Every structure is written in structure tokens, then in C-alpha cells.
Amino acid sequence: MGYSNKSTGYPNRDRGQEKQVDSLSGARLRHDPLFLCFHALAGAALLFIIAPILGLLLHSSPSELTETAMDREVRESIWLTLWTSMSATLLLSVVAVPLGYVLAREKFPMRGFVTALIDIPIVIPHSAAGIAVLGLLGTDFIGTKLGIMAAMAFVSVPYLISAAREGFAAVPERLERAAFTLGASRARVFFTISLPLAWRAIVSGLILMWGRGMSEFGAVLIIAYKPTVTPILIWERFGEYGLSYARPLALLFIGICLILFVAVRVITWRGPNVNR
Amino acid sequence: MLTVDDIAIEWNAFTLGGVSFDVSEGEYFVLLGASGVGKTVLLEAIAGLTDTSKGRVQLDGKNITEDSIQSRGFGFVYQDQALFPHLTVSANIAYGLKAHRVPRAEIQVRVSELAEAVGIEGLLARYPETLSGGQAQRVALARALAPKPRCLLLDEPLSALDTAARGSMRGLLRKLHRDGQTVIHVTHDYEEAISLATRVAIMEAGKIVQVGTPAAVFQHPKSEFVARFVGIHNFFKGELCYPEDSPGSMAEFSTGAMTFSLLTDAPPGPGAMTLRSEDITLSSKRPEGSARNTFLGTVRDVAPARLGIEVVVDMGVEMAALVTESAVDQLGLAPGTQVWTSFKATAGKFLED
Numbered sequence: 001m002g003y004s005n006k007s008t009g010y011p012n013r014d015r016g017q018e019k020q021v022d023s024l025s026g027a028r029l030r031h032d033p034l035f036l037c038f039h040a041l042a043g044a045a046l047l048f049i050i051a052p053i054l055g056l057l058l059h060s061s062p063s064e065l066t067e068t069a070m071d072r073e074v075r076e077s078i079w080l081t082l083w084t085s086m087s088a089t090l091l092l093s094v095v096a097v098p099l100g101y102v103l104a105r106e107k108f109p110m111r112g113f114v115t116a117l118i119d120i121p122i123v124i125p126h127s128a129a130g131i132a133v134l135g136l137l138g139t140d141f142i143g144t145k146l147g148i149m150a151a152m153a154f155v156s157v158p159y160l161i162s163a164a165r166e167g168f169a170a171v172p173e174r175l176e177r178a179a180f181t182l183g184a185s186r187a188r189v190f191f192t193i194s195l196p197l198a199w200r201a202i203v204s205g206l207i208l209m210w211g212r213g214m215s216e217f218g219a220v221l222i223i224a225y226k227p228t229v230t231p232i233l234i235w236e237r238f239g240e241y242g243l244s245y246a247r248p249l250a251l252l253f254i255g256i257c258l259i260l261f262v263a264v265r266v267i268t269w270r271g272p273n274v275n276r
Numbered sequence: 277m278l279t280v281d282d283i284a285i286e287w288n289a290f291t292l293g294g295v296s297f298d299v300s301e302g303e304y305f306v307l308l309g310a311s312g313v314g315k316t317v318l319l320e321a322i323a324g325l326t327d328t329s330k331g332r333v334q335l336d337g338k339n340i341t342e343d344s345i346q347s348r349g350f351g352f353v354y355q356d357q358a359l360f361p362h363l364t365v366s367a368n369i370a371y372g373l374k375a376h377r378v379p380r381a382e383i384q385v386r387v388s389e390l391a392e393a394v395g396i397e398g399l400l401a402r403y404p405e406t407l408s409g410g411q412a413q414r415v416a417l418a419r420a421l422a423p424k425p426r427c428l429l430l431d432e433p434l435s436a437l438d439t440a441a442r443g444s445m446r447g448l449l450r451k452l453h454r455d456g457q458t459v460i461h462v463t464h465d466y467e468e469a470i471s472l473a474t475r476v477a478i479m480e481a482g483k484i485v486q487v488g489t490p491a492a493v494f495q496h497p498k499s500e501f502v503a504r505f506v507g508i509h510n511f512f513k514g515e516l517c518y519p520e521d522s523p524g525s526m527a528e529f530s531t532g533a534m535t536f537s538l539l540t541d542a543p544p545g546p547g548a549m550t551l552r553s554e555d556i557t558l559s560s561k562r563p564e565g566s567a568r569n570t571f572l573g574t575v576r577d578v579a580p581a582r583l584g585i586e587v588v589v590d591m592g593v594e595m596a597a598l599v600t601e602s603a604v605d606q607l608g609l610a611p612g613t614q615v616w617t618s619f620k621a622t623a624g625k626f627l628e629d
Contacts, residue, residue: 174358177325180345181352182372183423192371196362 056251068248074233078256081229084145085213088153089160089206096157096209097202100164101194105173118162121155129155130222137223147223152213159212160205167201168194203268207261214257277301277458278427280322283331287317292482294331299427299460304453306469307462309479310505315462318479319429322460323350335426346375351420355432357412359404365415366391366400372423390418394448410441414448421452428452430461434468446471450629466506470494470548471627478502490548509586509596510551516626517544526568529626533592537568537621547628553586555623556597559616560607570618575609589617 068074103115121129133154134141141147171194179189195202217231225232230253238246278299285292292314299305307315320326322333324345332341340348359368366387373383391397394414404412413433420428433449434442449472453459461472469476470490477487478501486498494511497503514531516538527538529549536549557563563570573591580586585604587597597617599609607615 172358174354174356175360177345178352178354178358178419179360179371179375180325181323181350182375182419183346183349184371184375185346188375193360 053254056247056254060248060251064248065252068252073228074230074249074252077228077230077233078253080145080148080227081214081231081253082256082260084149084229085152085156085210085216088149088213089156089210091149092153092157092209093160093202093206096160096205097164097195100161100166100202100205101168101190103161103165104168115165118158120158122158126155126216126218127222130219133219134223141223143224143226145224145227148220148227148229151219151223152216155216155219156209156212159208160202163201163205163208164198167198167205170201171197200268203264207264211257211261277303277336278322278460279332279334279337280318281332281334283318283321283333284329285314285317285321285326286329287314287326290314290317290482292317292321295479295482295484296331297477297484297487299458302453302456302458304449304459304461304472304474306473306476307460307479307484308466308469308476308505309464311464313479314482315464315479316431319352319431319460319462323352323429324348325352349423349426351423351425351428353413353416353420353428353430353433355436357404357416357436359407359412359415359419361404363403364400365396365402365404365407368404368415369400369418369422371419376423386422390422393421394418408441409437410445413437413441413445417448417452421457427458427460430459432463433461435463435465466494467550467625467627470511470550471629478505480505494550503581509553510556512549512593513546514549515544515546516540516542516628526621527626529624531593534571536624538624538626539621540624540626542626542628545628547626550625550627551595551619551623553596553598554584556595556617556619558587558589558597558599558603558607558609559618562616563618568621569624570616572614573617575611575613575615577611578604578609587615589615591617 099118103111103118124132130151133151134147137147137150141150175193175197176189179193184192214229215231216229217235220229221232228236230249234246234250234253237249280295280297283292283295295318297305307318309315317326321328324340324343328341332339334340335348359365360371363371369387369390370383373386378386387400388397391400394417396411396414396418399407399411399415404415407415413436417433430449434445437445446468449459449461453472453474461468463469473490475487476490476493477484478493479485480499480501486493486502491511491513493502494506495509497506497509503509512529512531512534514529516527516529518525518527520526527540527542527544529536529538531549538549562572571591573589573595575587576590576594577588578585579588581598584598584600587599587604587609589595589597595617603609607613609615
């Protein structure tokens with residue numbers, strides 16, 4: 001990190017140039033057959049992600065899109081999806097961020113087991129996750145917004161915990177120790193050193209969790225068919241009216257998600273830089 | 277002021293056992309030892325950053341072994357500075373003051389005082405990333421000094437710096453000590469010990485093997501280990517001057533009893549001269565040639581060393597020379613015999629005080 005070239009005596013040397021030397025973009029390496037092969041494979045991987053979305057875009061007409069966007073049911077559903085997932089993310093962050101910190105810093109028996117436990121919601125079938133959450137909450141929560149939020153939170157919170165854990169783990173412990181010797185309390189050290197330095201990773205985690213919550217289908221379907229979140233509305237329209245009716249809604253929802261993610265990234269871009 | 281009493285630390289596969297020493301108010305105490313010997317861990321134990329399995333740390337007679345890191349009031353400077361990367365230089369220095377709830381106006385005054393004291397006035401708005409090693413170390417020092425620590429703990433503060441930065445940092449540490457700051461400084465470099473310490477403790481394999489003034493330790497190493505580790509047996513306190521009045525010309529170093537010629541570019545003034553025993557030549561006749569420092573002396577002692585034979589010659593001051601066994605035979609060296617000693621003006625190293 002930033003410390004390595006301190007003794008060069010060139011305080012403002014161009015870091016960009018330095019990176020070039022380290023990266024694999026050197027001319028000789030670029031013509032290596034394996035490297036060319038990797039480029040081709042990387043392109044294929046990217047295409048696999050972009051092609052379906054591009055297909056959606058090409059098959060939808062602007063008039064269809066505006067018509068869908070004017071639909072009251074659609075707008076209510078998108079709004080519901082956005083805010084429930086956002087609320088679930090913010091509420092859970094109050095416990096998920098401290099958990100990430102504990103997992104990154106404290107040494108306790110079965111830490112590895114606990115870390116693995118956190119990923120369970122990601123690997124189990126989401127309909128099963130919905131059943132599990134419903135079992136915990138009770139049937140009173142069927143069809144409620146709180147129920148939707150609980151289902152979203154359950155399946156998406158591992159992303160935030162993992163991101164926070166990695167973010168805190170990347171903060172050198174030496175910095176916290178230095179702060180202790182300067183007389184700072186644990187709380188002060190957490191809020192002025194650890195949290196600001198892990199902030200980028202945590203924001204990434206928040207965005208991931210929010211996005212994962214919005215896209216949740218299975219677990220939410222178990223708990224609340226109505227009010228209808230957008231993923232369920234897309235499925236409903238597809239089932240009732242077919243592909244051409246579901247497609248503009250899918251495109252609209254994807255577009256809104258993308259715009260929001262880019263916006264959050266841009267807003268937090270100038271936050272404190274951790275990995276110096 | 278600070279007493280470390282029989283401290284033991286178990287730390288991974290490594291034990292530090294039964295370490296004791298005292299540091300008085302205003303002292304500059306250097307812990308000298310090879311890397312991996314447990315110096316840093318010991319320093320962290322004093323600061324409360326590492327748990328001890330045995331023993332006590334006392335400050336002004338009060339047992340602080342169980343006290344929190346925050347309440348001990350020790351300043352700690354890490355080898356790699358550990359500056360807070362997301363805070364400006366100014367905010368780094370102010371950190372400890374804010375933690376102690378010093379009023380804002382006072383913080384500003386104190387930060388600029390400290391910045392001036394360590395010579396970083398122009399860097400206050402910068403981020404640590406943009407600083408050179410020497411500048412960063414000065415910031416780290418100012419940050420540690422800000423809460424007015426009873427004792428400053430320095431972990432290899434000079435070893436990450438280049439030669440020029442090291443020299444000026446040494447000067448700064450010396451000035452702090454003159455101003456009365458108590459310092460415990462950990463290093464593997466005997467030159468730092470010679471030029472800074474009022475007392476030195478030599479550490480070997482998790483234990484302190486010798487404590488004393490630099491002169492006592494370097495001239496009279498108690499064990500083979502200390503002798504080998506410090507690597508020099510000839511160590512003199514004295515004063516450097518330039519007879520031709522121009523630094524860069526041949527300098528003279530005077531111990532009072534003796535005067536040696538030295539090639540150095542250090543400024544005149546008090547300091548220490550070191551000379552490796554293997555750089556001294558012994559001969560039965562006055563040697564011809566360029567060696568400026570030629571003296572007739574009396575052999576005091578002939579003793580086998582790890583490599584060759586160590587011969588102690590008294591020529592006004594005692595000097596140890598390392599020679600081969602066959603040289604001892606040829607020259608007929610035995611206690612009481614006369615011998616010519618000589619060394620080149622480039623062999624002596626001067627370290628200013």
C-alpha cells in the first residue's frame with residue numbers, strides 16, 4: 001500500500017505511471033497467446049451478461065415503455081420494491097455492520113463456522129428461505145410490507161455482512177492501536193478510524209444488499225403476493241399475458257435499478273479512500 | 277519513573293521471559309537487539325497493546341500492568357508511522373488532542389507549535405499518502421507528542437528512512453531528549469544507540485543481557501554475544517574539530533588523552549568515535565606509509581575471539597585490535613610487550629551527539 005515507496009524522496013511522484021509497470025498491460029505480455037486467449041474468454045463472459053439485456057432493449061419499443069411507465073400498478077410496484085428494500089437494508093445495517101466488525105477483529109472459537117453460517121441464505125432455495133422467514137414471523141405477516149422487508153433482508157443481508165467484514169479486515173490493526181495509544185476510546189476509534197476507512201466497502205455492501213433485496217422473488221412470493229413487488233409483477237404478467245407484455249416492465253425495472261446504482265456509486269465516489 | 281519488573285510475554289511460538297529494567301525521568305533508553313528478539317513486543321507490552329503473562333509495569337511507583345492503553349499516557353511511534361490515511365497531517369496531529377477533549381482553539385495552537393517543533397509547518401493540509409518517509413515520521417512523532425506523553429515509545433523510528441532523513445530525524449530526537457522528554461527507543465542499529473542513548477539495554481533471545489551507558493556496554497561487552505552484536509570494541513567520547521577550519525578537510529577527534537585524525541564531513545562538536553578492531557594494524561616497527569594514526573603502546577591483554585585473537589593495547593587509551601594467530605606469534609605479543617598500532621583516517625567513524 002501507500003507505505004512502500006515512502007523512502008524514495010519523491011513525495012508527489014506519479015502513482016499512475018507506477019501502476020503501469022506492475023500491471024499486465026506491458027506490450028510483451030499483451031502478445032502472449034494465453035493472454036490473448038484470456039481476452040477472448042473475458043469478452044465472451046461480458047457478452048453473456050450484456051446480450052440478454054441488450055436483447056430486451058432491442059425488442060421493446062419506446063411507446064410500449066412509456067405505456068408501461070404510465071401504468072399505475074407498475075409505478076406503485078416499483079416504488080414499493082425500491083423503498084422496502086432500501087428500508088430493509090438500512091435497518092439491517094445497524095446490526096450487520098457491527099457483526100462485520102466483530103468477525104473481522106475478534107478472535108473467538110468457531111469464528112470460521114459463524115462466517116460460513118452467514119452465507120446460508122445465499123445458498124438455500126429462496127422459496128425455502130421464504131418458508132423459514134414466515135415460520136419465524138408467523139402468518140400475521142402474510143401480505144404485509146414488514147413481511148416483504150423481512151424476506152428481502154433475510155436473503156440479502158449476507159452481502160452486507162461480508163462486505164463490511166472485508167472492509168474492516170482491510171483496515172490495518174496498527175492504525176487502531178495507534179489511536180488507542182493517543183488516548184481514544186474504543187467507540188471513538190471505531191467511528192473515526194475503522195468506520196471511515198471501511199466506508200467504501202460498506203457502501204458497496206449496502207448497494208449490493210439493496211439490489212439483491214429488490215430483485216428477490218421466491219422468498220417474497222411466499223410471504224406477500226399482494227402488495228406486489230416488481231419481480232412478482234413481471235412474473236405475473238408473463239404468466240397471464242406472455243413475453244411481450246412482461247418485457248417492457250422488465251426493461252423498465254432494470255433501467256431504474258441501473259440508474260440508481262450508478263447514482264449511488266457516483267455520490268459516494270469521493271468518500272474517504274481506504275486502500276491507499 | 278518507569279519500572280519494568282520481570283515481564284514475560286508468550287506470543288505465538290515465542291517467549292519473552294523475565295525482562296526487568298528501570299527508566300528514569302528524562303532518560304533516553306535504547307533497547308538494542310537483533311530483529312525478532314522481541315523488542316517490539318516488549319514495547320507494546322509497556323504501552324498495554326500486548327498482554328503479559330507475568331510481571332509488572334510500574335509508572336511512578338504505581339502498578340499500571342492492568343491499566344487501559346488509553347490511561348497510560350505513553351506516546352507510541354511505529355516504524356512505518358501508521359498515520360491515519362483518511363486524515364490530513366493536521367488532523368493526524370490533532371487526533372490525540374481531540375480524544376482528550378482539548379478545546380478547539382487550543383488544539384489549533386498546539387498543532388502549529390508541534391508542526392513547527394518537528395519542521396513540518398508547510399505540510400499541515402496534506403494527506404499522509406503524499407509525504408516522504410522522513411516527513412511521515414515527523415508527523416508520527418508530532419502526533420505522539422501532542423497529548424504530552426509521560427514517556428515516548430519509539431519502535432525502530434529511523435530504520436525505514438534514507439540516510440539524509442535519518443540524520444535529521446536523529447537530530448530531532450536528540451533535541452526532544454534535551455528538552456526533557458523521556459524516551460524508550462527500540463532498534464537493531466548500534467549507531468542509533470551510540471548517538472542517542474543515555475543508557476542501552478542489549479537484548480538477546482527474549483532477555484536483557486546487559487544494561488549500561490553506551491560507553492560501558494560498547495567498551496566492556498559482558499558476553500561474547502554482546503561483543504559480536506555491537507561489533508565494535510573501540511568507542512571513545514570526545515570532541516571533533518577541524519584544525520584547518522574547513523569541514524571536509526582532515527578532522528581531528530580528541531578524547532582529552534589522545535587525538536586521532538578522521539575523515540568525516542560531520543560538523544565540529546562533541547560526539548563519539550568508533551573503530552572496528554579488525555581495522556587496526558599491529559607491527560613491531562613504526563609502519564611507513566599513509567596511516568595517519570600511528571601510536572606506540574603496551575599490550576595489556578591477548579585473548580582468543582570468535583575469529584582470530586583480540587589484542588588490547590594501551591597507548592594512552594585502550595584499544596582492541598583483532599589479528600590472526602600467526603601475527604601474534606610473529607610479533608611475539610604478550611602482556612607487557614611494546615607494539616606499534618595504526619589505523620587509517622577512514623577507519624574511524626564519528627557519530628555526533
